[in-house]
Amino acid sequence: MAHLLGAEALHLEFPTKVVFDAVSLGVDEGDRIGIVGRNGDGKSSLLAMLAGRLAPDAGRVTVRGGVRVGVLDQGDTLDDTLTIARAVVGDTPEHEWAGDARTREVIAGLLGDLAWDAPVVDLSGGQRRRVALAALLVGDHDVIFLDEPTNHLDVEAIAWLADHLRRRWPAGSGAMLVVTHDRWFLDEVCTRTWEVHDRIVEPFDGGYAAYILQRVERDRQAAAIEARRQNLARKELAWLRRGAPARTSKPKFRIDAANALIADEPEIRDATQLRALAVSRLGKDVVDLLDTGVSYDGREVLHPFEWRIAPGERTGILGVNGAGKSTLLGLVSGEVEPTTGRVKRGKTVRVATLTQRLDELEQHLDDPVRVVIAGLRTTYSFGSGSKEQELTPGQLLERMGFSSAQLSTPVKDLSGGQKRRLQLLLILLEQPNVLILDEPTNDLDTDMLAAMEDLLDSWPGTLLVVSHDRYFLERVTDQQYAILGGRVRHLPGGVDEYLRLRQRQREEPQAGSMDAPPDGASGLSGADLRAAQKESAALERRLEKLEKQIAAAKAALAEHDQADYVGLGREMERIGAWESERDEVEERWFALSEQIG
Template identity: 50%
Template sequence: MNLVNLESVSHAYGPKPLLSDVSLGVEAGERIGVVGRNGGGKTTLLSVIAGALRPDSGRVTHNRGLRVGFLSQRDDLDPGVPVREIVLGDLAEHEWAGDQRVREILANLIGDLDLDARAADLSGGERRRTALARLLIDDHDLIMLDEPTNHLDIEAIAWLAGHLAGRKSALVVVTHDRWFLDAVSMRTWEVVDGRVERYEGGYAAYVLAKAERARIAQAAEERRQNLMRKEIAWLRRGPPARTSKPKFRIDAAQALIANEPPARETVELMRFAAARLGKTVYDLEDVTLHAGGPGTGPLVLDHLTWQFGPGDRIGLIGVNGSGKSSLLRLLADTIKPDSGRVTRGKTVRLAHLSQELAEVDPTRRVLESVEEVRKYLQLGKREWTASQLLERLGFKGEAQWKVVGDLSGGERRRLQLLRLLMDDPNVLLLDEPTNDLDIETLNELEDLLDGWPGTLILVSHDRYFLERVTDRSVALLGDGKLSLLPGGVDEYLERRAAGTAVTARLGAAATTGAAPSGRIGAITEAATAPAGPPASAAGQAGGLSAKEERELRKELNRLERQLDKLGDQESRLHAAMADAASDYAKLGSLDAQLREIKAQKDTVEAEWLEVADRLGD
């Protein structure tokens, strides 16, 4: 059953058509991710579907009684109203405190935020979380979200994805977070040149299907260009040849990527980085650091000794407020440690992209502001001009001659990043570089960083980007240490869930009595306090007998064999999806099987980690 129908809808801002004769529908229970370039019409499409914007032409039909929840990019909160009233309305305390679903939403989005705080006193991130919590607490037939992951950390994004996937509501979401798209979407819509192209599956399936469409289009263009030569050749071969035409089969996914080189030539980049940087980049010796200055604010580092070497590509993970930006500022020498020593290599040429936009002369042209830094840049084995790099990051044609003062926030972000790269640094500190960047620009940025030789330290809540451009991850877990994460973001989430870091989460203890006023996190400390050491830790403390160790080794081997089998099944399903790229019904069935396999794989991996932990491996 369709909840919303669009028939021949068109809409334009000024001379630019954003939607041209678009006809589509949203079905009950359908989850759709919307992608496209900034300014391409994604938000306009959402507003039209939600009924918040009347199109220039065409018709939008809603089911009778349709309940629509719409989160726009701008959070419209009454500045004088407290958080409690915004989120919970007139719900009595015992009503929401006794509702497990409401408690879960509050715990993961509101956390320790004071319920009596007025909207006017909230930060941008707190306002965003408040607006999102208000929407999710209500029941809707259709939820529409415009950039819901803004201001959320990795843990909150993972929770939100699971929450949305578990709801029965239909969902239409605009986001540049590709991991989130994969986690929640059943279908993907791409808004491009006024059209809405539709694809089955999440972001990964969309990329594969789009590549296949491009391959077919290229083959069609080659056929058109050679048509006369082929027709003449066929005519010479006699009548049988005239009745047959070549058919292009869809290659399996493994065949498509068989000759694709690795994203980065790691060994060569490391060699270049070592030649440019020498042996020392950053050495931290017995460093203690507080976020608010010596002895004030949260503890970030506690007598830490650590080395960042030439060619390291490190992703820095942690909840908001854990001190990630403070650590980057320490390395950039804009703040000093409470104690200890930070040694910086003599050959380090640093570029630090902070979350604040650096000032650029607003009267200059975009191209001029880049060329004043440098006109050419060597990336990998190729030399790029300033104009070519601007084009790769979305400044095409006349956009390179725009006045800097007229740029949007996203355009300023891209310009700031390119100016840093043009200065030819050998150490990059990037703090949330993906803010305000669309997916196409993110792809180009990833390609540029793949060919860049140097040390990279990245802070980002964009999980896809983080895993794509870095080689290893470390986390600030609130214990004053940098914890290495061999398992990446998945391991970080598991360790957080296991209680190895401070969490703000409600538990069953909240139902034992009425919640006190004030902060959500104050409902009960027992809900967040660990009941005792994990079973694995207790087992290690008591030691394992030879028999127990043999049994655990056998179990570990069994789980590894099971993981291998699941990995083979996953590869076969990916290949089958590539073959079925044009068969939407079959692709949907295969996607469901793939999700089931991934869920089994996650379960087995969790069991493997638990057994390995007990063995001390």
């Protein structure tokens, strides 16, 4: 395996902190390396030194002659004077870049919905990120460095990027180093993990799941490691093994070892107890959306639908930017009024929203953290049932990763991740019983994400989450819904089903052809429209039932006698028949959706 670049005895020091001390490491052909660690421990600095963007105070980085290096910075470096075309392919003639398969794939995968000649200055943050990614990926690089590549990307773009990076180089060639807090992405694309901590870089084999297993083993052997961090990692490993069916089927870490480590680990959430506690605090009525729809200026944003949100429900919301996710959350919180139907709220419902903005902190920017929490509730009821306990705001801050020294720091001087955690604390201390999280993972490292997930595991209320962080969404919610073409649809198959539906939606004939109805028209009316809507609803119910049957059959398959080949074959045929029926039902549902509009 050929060596591409290496670092020898790297030392990096800032005025108040030594970041790295005598770090040596190397990158070889075929390496796919994920870099993890707490915010502020030096992940981006390490990437910048290896990429030649930052000079170490001592030591050196050497790159093999002829190796081509590409870098995606965390910040926005696009030139506002350019068009998208110039930013991505420069002055390359169209016949050249259009004849390159990789360039066509990148443009189609990341920029298919953007006008090729649009000026960069008019793009949103997410669009600019996709243009910067495209500009890097069309290049022919031997090593690429990615600093938070999933920032501002939605679930689909992240899935596309993971697939592209897996296929970008033949096995054993090329190399990639990525800093990201997106744990699903790390597990999909990385075969090695570097953990940055305590001025060193510690290597692990495998992606994020394998790293968690090895870290738990390391923490068990080293009694000096703090107990809190160990328990969070053990809990996360338990979820990785028990939680998402798609993940547990991948042999990314030693199954027997993982099972041994989590043998005595309880389920991450006692769902029955949490629901019972939620009912006692909320009653049976939370928020009911009854034939509720929203239109703006004659344009239908959300088609009328019914959703009765239950006490203790934990639901994730998926949809492309502009699909209507914020409108849906606004209906629940009361910030948006429906144009059709009505919204019914329980008498005891108290809704709180963790927004992407930091509005809750605006009035406290000049105050030290301890002053902010001093005027709040003196205790917070945490947990449920026999495990319920009272925590002071200071104890809750400690649980969210604040040190005692940081309590004297003015809010305006906190990092982005610290502000985010303080914002969540202020909201939780209001004791809401319905909590809405709108992109809550911004600026948080993997350890802090695990701490937030641990906190939410014992939160006894109704939880609604919008997030492009697939790992977080699957980890803290029990079910997912999608907004597709203005229609709210349950996803029995979770995020994988959403991506499959979106792919099929893109493959449908585009509206605007000679046979297509005009924008906003269904192409049906009267009895035909009612019949199509009735059939569509029946198909959705059938899809949900099929998904449950398939999931149950696959779970039972794991318990089946593996020597019973005839029985196993029969079960596989049965599952295959259900999966074929599911695909046919989905195709019919999409065809009806196009007709209904």
